[in-house]
Amino acid sequence: MKPPRFSQNIMLILIISIAGLCNVELYAQSQNRPNFIVIFADDLGYGDLSCYGNPTIHTPNLDRMAFEGQKWTNFYVGASVCTPSRAALLTGRLPVRSGMASNKNRVLFPDSKNGLPQTEITLAEQLKKAGYATAAIGKWHLGHKEQYLPTNHGFDYYYGIPYSNDMDRVAEYPNGDYWSQQDDAIKTEHFNVPLLRGTEIIERPANQNTITKRYSDETVKFIKEHKEGPFFIYLAHNLPHIPLFASEEATGKSERGLYGDVVQEIDHGVGLILETLRDEGLDENTIVVFTSDNGPWLPFKENGGSAGLLRAGKGTTWEGGMREPGIFWGPGFIKPGLVTDLGSTMDLFATFSRMAGVEIPKDRIMDSYDLGPTLLNHDSSTRKHIMYYRGTELYAVRLGDYKAHFITQGAYGQFGDREEHETPQLYQLNHDASEHFNIAEENPEVITEIKELVQSHRAKLMRGKDQLAERE
Amino acid sequence: MKPPRFSQNIMLILIISIAGLCNVELYAQSQNRPNFIVIFADDLGYGDLSCYGNPTIHTPNLDRMAFEGQKWTNFYVGASVCTPSRAALLTGRLPVRSGMASNKNRVLFPDSKNGLPQTEITLAEQLKKAGYATAAIGKWHLGHKEQYLPTNHGFDYYYGIPYSNDMDRVAEYPNGDYWSQQDDAIKTEHFNVPLLRGTEIIERPANQNTITKRYSDETVKFIKEHKEGPFFIYLAHNLPHIPLFASEEATGKSERGLYGDVVQEIDHGVGLILETLRDEGLDENTIVVFTSDNGPWLPFKENGGSAGLLRAGKGTTWEGGMREPGIFWGPGFIKPGLVTDLGSTMDLFATFSRMAGVEIPKDRIMDSYDLGPTLLNHDSSTRKHIMYYRGTELYAVRLGDYKAHFITQGAYGQFGDREEHETPQLYQLNHDASEHFNIAEENPEVITEIKELVQSHRAKLMRGKDQLAERE
Numbered sequence: 001m002k003p004p005r006f007s008q009n010i011m012l013i014l015i016i017s018i019a020g021l022c023n024v025e026l027y028a029q030s031q032n033r034p035n036f037i038v039i040f041a042d043d044l045g046y047g048d049l050s051c052y053g054n055p056t057i058h059t060p061n062l063d064r065m066a067f068e069g070q071k072w073t074n075f076y077v078g079a080s081v082c083t084p085s086r087a088a089l090l091t092g093r094l095p096v097r098s099g100m101a102s103n104k105n106r107v108l109f110p111d112s113k114n115g116l117p118q119t120e121i122t123l124a125e126q127l128k129k130a131g132y133a134t135a136a137i138g139k140w141h142l143g144h145k146e147q148y149l150p151t152n153h154g155f156d157y158y159y160g161i162p163y164s165n166d167m168d169r170v171a172e173y174p175n176g177d178y179w180s181q182q183d184d185a186i187k188t189e190h191f192n193v194p195l196l197r198g199t200e201i202i203e204r205p206a207n208q209n210t211i212t213k214r215y216s217d218e219t220v221k222f223i224k225e226h227k228e229g230p231f232f233i234y235l236a237h238n239l240p241h242i243p244l245f246a247s248e249e250a251t252g253k254s255e256r257g258l259y260g261d262v263v264q265e266i267d268h269g270v271g272l273i274l275e276t277l278r279d280e281g282l283d284e285n286t287i288v289v290f291t292s293d294n295g296p297w298l299p300f301k302e303n304g305g306s307a308g309l310l311r312a313g314k315g316t317t318w319e320g321g322m323r324e325p326g327i328f329w330g331p332g333f334i335k336p337g338l339v340t341d342l343g344s345t346m347d348l349f350a351t352f353s354r355m356a357g358v359e360i361p362k363d364r365i366m367d368s369y370d371l372g373p374t375l376l377n378h379d380s381s382t383r384k385h386i387m388y389y390r391g392t393e394l395y396a397v398r399l400g401d402y403k404a405h406f407i408t409q410g411a412y413g414q415f416g417d418r419e420e421h422e423t424p425q426l427y428q429l430n431h432d433a434s435e436h437f438n439i440a441e442e443n444p445e446v447i448t449e450i451k452e453l454v455q456s457h458r459a460k461l462m463r464g465k466d467q468l469a470e471r472e
Numbered sequence: 473m474k475p476p477r478f479s480q481n482i483m484l485i486l487i488i489s490i491a492g493l494c495n496v497e498l499y500a501q502s503q504n505r506p507n508f509i510v511i512f513a514d515d516l517g518y519g520d521l522s523c524y525g526n527p528t529i530h531t532p533n534l535d536r537m538a539f540e541g542q543k544w545t546n547f548y549v550g551a552s553v554c555t556p557s558r559a560a561l562l563t564g565r566l567p568v569r570s571g572m573a574s575n576k577n578r579v580l581f582p583d584s585k586n587g588l589p590q591t592e593i594t595l596a597e598q599l600k601k602a603g604y605a606t607a608a609i610g611k612w613h614l615g616h617k618e619q620y621l622p623t624n625h626g627f628d629y630y631y632g633i634p635y636s637n638d639m640d641r642v643a644e645y646p647n648g649d650y651w652s653q654q655d656d657a658i659k660t661e662h663f664n665v666p667l668l669r670g671t672e673i674i675e676r677p678a679n680q681n682t683i684t685k686r687y688s689d690e691t692v693k694f695i696k697e698h699k700e701g702p703f704f705i706y707l708a709h710n711l712p713h714i715p716l717f718a719s720e721e722a723t724g725k726s727e728r729g730l731y732g733d734v735v736q737e738i739d740h741g742v743g744l745i746l747e748t749l750r751d752e753g754l755d756e757n758t759i760v761v762f763t764s765d766n767g768p769w770l771p772f773k774e775n776g777g778s779a780g781l782l783r784a785g786k787g788t789t790w791e792g793g794m795r796e797p798g799i800f801w802g803p804g805f806i807k808p809g810l811v812t813d814l815g816s817t818m819d820l821f822a823t824f825s826r827m828a829g830v831e832i833p834k835d836r837i838m839d840s841y842d843l844g845p846t847l848l849n850h851d852s853s854t855r856k857h858i859m860y861y862r863g864t865e866l867y868a869v870r871l872g873d874y875k876a877h878f879i880t881q882g883a884y885g886q887f888g889d890r891e892e893h894e895t896p897q898l899y900q901l902n903h904d905a906s907e908h909f910n911i912a913e914e915n916p917e918v919i920t921e922i923k924e925l926v927q928s929h930r931a932k933l934m935r936g937k938d939q940l941a942e943r944e
Binding site for chain 1: 518519522523524525526527528530532535539543545546727728729731773774778779780781809810812873900902903904905906908909
């Protein structure tokens with residue numbers, strides 16, 4: 001506990017956030033720029049943590065993090081599948097702008113030709129301008145070729161698997177049925193996924209049983225080695241994406257079965273990371289965010305997660321596909337409490353940039369809002385809408401409390417076929433988070449307002465060239 | 473904070489719980505019997521508190537209570553509707569034994585002839601044996617005639633409405649449609665429900681707008697007047713049962729709308745009660761329990777609550793009907809943490825009796841298990857099964873992690889008709905709390921085991937005479 005430093009930080013951030021007109025360059029030179037750690041789970045649902053209502057997955061470290069910090073309950077991702085969601089977080093832009101969304105392939109594959117364009121500015125590149133040491137640990141999935149890897153996108157260091165853990169499959173599922181796979185018959189060797197350090201393959205197939213643990217350990221190591229700060233760590237776990245793997249120590253521990261073991265192992269890692277921050281005296285000067293890339297992968301039944309009270313899951317523009325746990329922790333900065341304001345993973349770009357004193361790019365349209373005032377003072381979030389894209393098509397829009405679905409469609413054989421709605425379906429999400437009660441008829445003026453927003457959004461939309469379509 | 477007293481209490485409870493063979497009479501004479509407060513909501517769903525995953529209902533006091541105490545996630549009620557659920561809590565017995573379950577009327581009505589039989593022993597009568605001052609504040613619903621009222625069932629004091637807040641209706645709903653009632657058109661005068669003190673009507677119609685607030689205030693008053701202890705308060709709110717009412721101060725405060733206002737007003741009352749306990753130095757010697765009588769009343773759409781990830785709601789034997797938030801707080805006794813063991817409102821009878829040093833009745837079959845070892849030490853709960861009765865019929869049984877549905881049926885026009893299953897539906901609830909994946913075929917041995925349990929349960933079952941059937 002370092003009270004003097006604490007108050008310096010608070011002052012600094014207050015100045016940055018409240019008197020937002022100052023010359024941000026000034027702060028970039030300050031010694032008190034906070035460290036940032038983003039912990040990003042894969043396919044974890046809104047309802048998969050104890051503090052978000054899961055009955056049998058024990059996540060005491062995330063629960064404590066939420067209790068000591070802010071628990072956001074209207075926190076969104078930029079897309080309902082991996083690649084575009086990750087692009088959104090790191091660029092602060094809708095994937096349709098960067099070309100990281102496609103109607104041909106929803107994500108990148110090991111035979112994809114392209115990746116995140118060099119013209120995009122990542123959060124890591126942004127923070128490097130203010131002297132941050134930067135590390136990407138874990139899943140990348142924004143291009144596996146050398147020019148697309150993290151170390152060519154602003155990260156000093158990379159350790160991880162460059163795409164999803166079910167890719168490079170070299171064995172058939174035992175019973176031949178993809179959706180009803182039996183976990184106990186699936187081995188890490190059935191997937192020839194590489195593990196990289198920097199741009200070098202250091203293990204193939206990556207031992208996925210130990211990967212969660214190793215990602216957490218790498219993060220702890222990077223913190224210790226860069227404790228003089230400032231640093232930015234993007235820890236993107238490959239799990240609980242299916243196939244599920246846990247270490248020997250974690251296996252058989254959760255009443256929720258293997259899925260629970262996997263989530264609890266991630267939670268355990270969160271505990272180690274926060275403990276390291278406390279031990280190193282960095283807790284008052286670090287902000288840790290926990291969220292996930294998209295909703296649960298439901299057709300896998302109990303091997304998939306839960307969206308809690310939200311409708312549908314991964315791959316859809318229903319809430320279960322795109323609303324995620326969003327936990328912000330930072331005892332030196334963050335005012336504890338429940339936050340129901342709108343937020344998005346895309347907002348981390350502006351929020352961290354602002355706190356680090358780095359100017360937001362002005363040569364492109366950004367979709368990133370500074371959450372600082374909400375994090376520090378519970379002031380209203382400046383984000384007022386959420387765009388729900390599927391590929392390059394806008395399916396739904398949330399404006400304030402209301403969400404209009406122009407197109408609805410399930411995913412992976414569940415939740416129905418594509419349907420275009422002449423009168424959009426309308427839900428009041430703060431009253432009806434489960435999207436049960438369509439109130440379009442009673443609220444034509446809300447639909448008009450949302451349509452106007454769509455029109456102005458479309459008028460300015462410049463679509464990036466599709467980076468996901470081409471495969472070798 | 474009173475460390476010496478604290479450790480005395482711990483010692484006392486450890487002796488009572490671990491060395492359970494001692495003469496309980498001894499402890500009944502002790503000065504350190506804990507006070508008990510049970511706060512019982514009406515129709516609040518599993519998913520209606522922030523700490524159980526609700527996105528827009530702010531319940532900071534209950535969240536803190538859960539964080540400082542134990543949050544139970546497999547905590548059940550004795551029936552999925554009011555009257556039998558309340559009978560179960562207060563008698564520690566399945567309602568089918570006491571006659572408080574019926575296939576003719578699911579609950580008592582203002583023209584019902586009977587009520588809870590005098591032959592039943594209530595938790596209040598039980599605790600009076602150890603010298604407790606006892607108060608029932610709020611909804612009773614176990615018989616409105618004088619001989620059935622709380623003051624004739626072991627409570628020294630009663631203040632409340634003797635049945636549901638939608639009874640004694642004297643006005644039609646504005647649009648004639650019961651399920652789609654418009655809250656803003658519903659007034660407290662549309663229901664001629666009486667408010668009683670003792671056995672006297674002191675207000676009719678009861679002003680329901682202020683009733684939640686007044687119940688909390690009465691509780692605070694009773695605590696202050698009985699601070700020398702020991703006391704037992706059964707605070708059974710009439711809300712958030714529909715029709716919804718909140719005080720002027722609470723109205724318009726919640727982003728969840730009126731339903732949220734109502735729940736937040738209950739939470740505010742919880743805050744006042746805990747604050748009073750702290751102010752009076754009673755926090756180390758009091759156990760507070762929060763739960764609800766049954767799941768949310770779903771056909772009322774956004775006026776009803778949410779069962780979160782659980783299936784269906786009030787009136788059904790699906791999890792949404794009978795699994796509830798269960799929060800145990802008592803800094804002097806309760807070891808904080810998440811508890812996934814089985815528990816039931818019926819267990820409060822044995823748990824409190826044991827802690828108060830009162831012997832459990834031996835002349836009747838009880839359905840009450842001592843939760844003390846779990847509350848104090850996180851030892852495994854001794855409760856291993858849950859019986860899901862609808863009226864006097866056993867519909868489903870949970871044994872450990874598994875639940876078998878012999879009969880399924882929706883309620884209030886939702887979730888389907890009655891269906892008897894030759895092969896019961898089987899769910900692994902710790903993996904699949906939402907009851908999505910029927911695994912009966914793969915687990916015939918589990919079904920056999922559950923059938924054996926049913927057989928032995930039925931062999932010993934003595935059904936009480938139906939007290940709900942007769943009306944005037």
